[in-house]
């Protein structure tokens with residue numbers, strides 16, 4: 318079952334002499350339950366791709382399916398991309414980007430509550446996530462009182478709180494120490510198997526690739542599949 | 553979950569200090585409105601106190617206060633004898649520099665007949681009214697004088713026999729009361745120079761027999777306007793009813809004062825609006841990163857805009873509450889009468905709500921412009 322399908326996607330920025338062609342005929346598919354790494358040099362278009370998948374940046378042309386739903390066919394087919402994002406997609410960024418005036422718990426429950434989940438239920442689910450990330454004791458603290466790693470784990474909990482079918486993660490472990498990095502990636506992998514979630518994770522950290530099901534890259538403005546060689550599976 | 557509440561709670565100190573600052577500005581607006589109301593009341597206070605139905609003044613003048621008016625004192629007898637007149641008494645008005653413990657003070661001296669039927673002193677808080685024809689004075693408490701004090705005015709020494717509270721002329725100047733005879737002598741003394749020049753020109757008038765107005769009480773059952781018409785026709789004087797006299801005094805300054813105070817309050821309200829807008833705008837800018845993230849993860853604009861709007865409204869309402877506290881703390885420290893009315897507060901409240909909504913626009917615009925793709929640089 319496919320979670321993401323992209324077909325013949327084109328995207329450029331700017332015009333005239335300043336034109337930057339990022340994608341020209343990019344196609345790929347991510348299945349449900351897959352953890353896919355996206356590795357490519359800086360400026361290749363990784364973030365741009367995630368933003369197009371998240372219906373934040375509009376492509377020039379092509380087609381995009383999220384789950385069964387075709388969301389883009391040379392133009393947006395969805396009316397409210399933000400509603401789609403808060404219902405189907407979880408975002409994780411390099412920085413935690415928690416809302417500073419909300420407690421950790423409120424940060425995590427915000428989206429589900431807006432989605433209509435009763436507050437009690439949302440809190441219960443959020444506490445489970447926080448426990449999973451070993452920061453349940455910080456639930457009522459402000460983000461400013463937590464360490465970078467704790468905040469990043471809270472941010473991941475937030476991305477999971479709305480039970481997304483797709484998680485788009487842009488260098489989610491860049492701010493974490495070695496142990497936490499491995500923990501987070503293992504945890505993401507576990508999510509794909511337990512919850513059948515599809516995850517696209519941008520990373521520069523080659524040591525994480527063995528945890529991933531597939532590795533995609535951007536070459537010549539197209540998406541290519543990189544073979545996961547056996548010697549990558551070290552751990 | 554109310555985002556505005558959470559955000560305010562997060563930056564409570566800054567929020568309260570801003571609300572207090574804006575509250576002080578708005579408090580001054582309330583005071584200004586109160587000053588205006590006070591002036592309106594002052595304008596009518598003396599006329600209310602005198603309590604006469606009609607004011608007879610020199611023909612074709614708006615006397616005795618808005619314009620100068622001179623009548624022969626014996627006009628009183630003619631007026632008193634007219635059909636429908638229950639009482640007619642002369643009054644004089646003149647400005648004086650009164651020596652007080654606080655230094656010389658400008659007051660308005662009202663001369664009246666202590667033995668007459670109309671007593672203009674209504675706000676006595678201590679002592680008594682005048683009982684003698686000479687050298688007694690009733691003063692406003694604003695002068696700082698006490699019963700028993702002796703005040704030299706020109707050639708004579710006056711004994712303070714009574715103290716009034718809040719009795720002022722239409723311009724808000726404190727009133728003092730002296731006997732008609734003393735008042736006429738004071739007027740005479742004041743115009744010594746003029747008398748000399750009048751004499752030189754061969755004009756012989758003894759100002760001691762002039763008064764500024766004759767106030768009239770109409771007998772019950774008589775139409776005041778009719779009596780006024782009769783006096784006007786027969787004596788060739790101008791006659792105003794109490795209401796007309798009040799209008800003469802208030803209209804005169806309503807135009808000026810309402811413009812003046814209107815300008816001040818408008819400017820203060822605009823400044824307050826700008827301050828609220830600036831604060832909300834900077835508060836929005838400070839969290840623009842979080843706002844773009846909120847947009848990115850799918851929080852609807854309505855939630856974010858609602859947050860900004862509610863914060864601005866809360867700031868406005870808090871400022872309004874501080875304004876009222878502030879105004880009530882300081883209003884009685886002003887030298888002139890300040891009257892704080894619930895009606896004015898309500899008006900200001902409506903203005904504050906509208907101003908807050910306007911003030912939130914800059915922040916809201918910023919929210920709507922924020923581009924979620926900029927949230928994650930690169």
Ligand SMILES: Nc1ncnc2c1ncn2[C@@H]1O[C@H](COP(=O)(O)OP(=O)(O)OP(=O)(O)O)[C@@H](O)[C@H]1O
Nearest residue numbers: 330331337339358359360361362363364365366930
């Ligand atoms: N809004 C924009 N306007 C113009 N050019 C843009 C814009 N966003 C991205 N680009 C360009 O598109 C290209 C791809 O950018 P993108 O951010 O997707 O790269 P990336 O692979 O995420 O890089 P990094 O690893 O540094 O994060 C870059 O050349 C960038 O300069």
Ligand SMILES: [Mg+2]
Nearest residue numbers: 363364487930
């Ligand atoms: Mg990037």
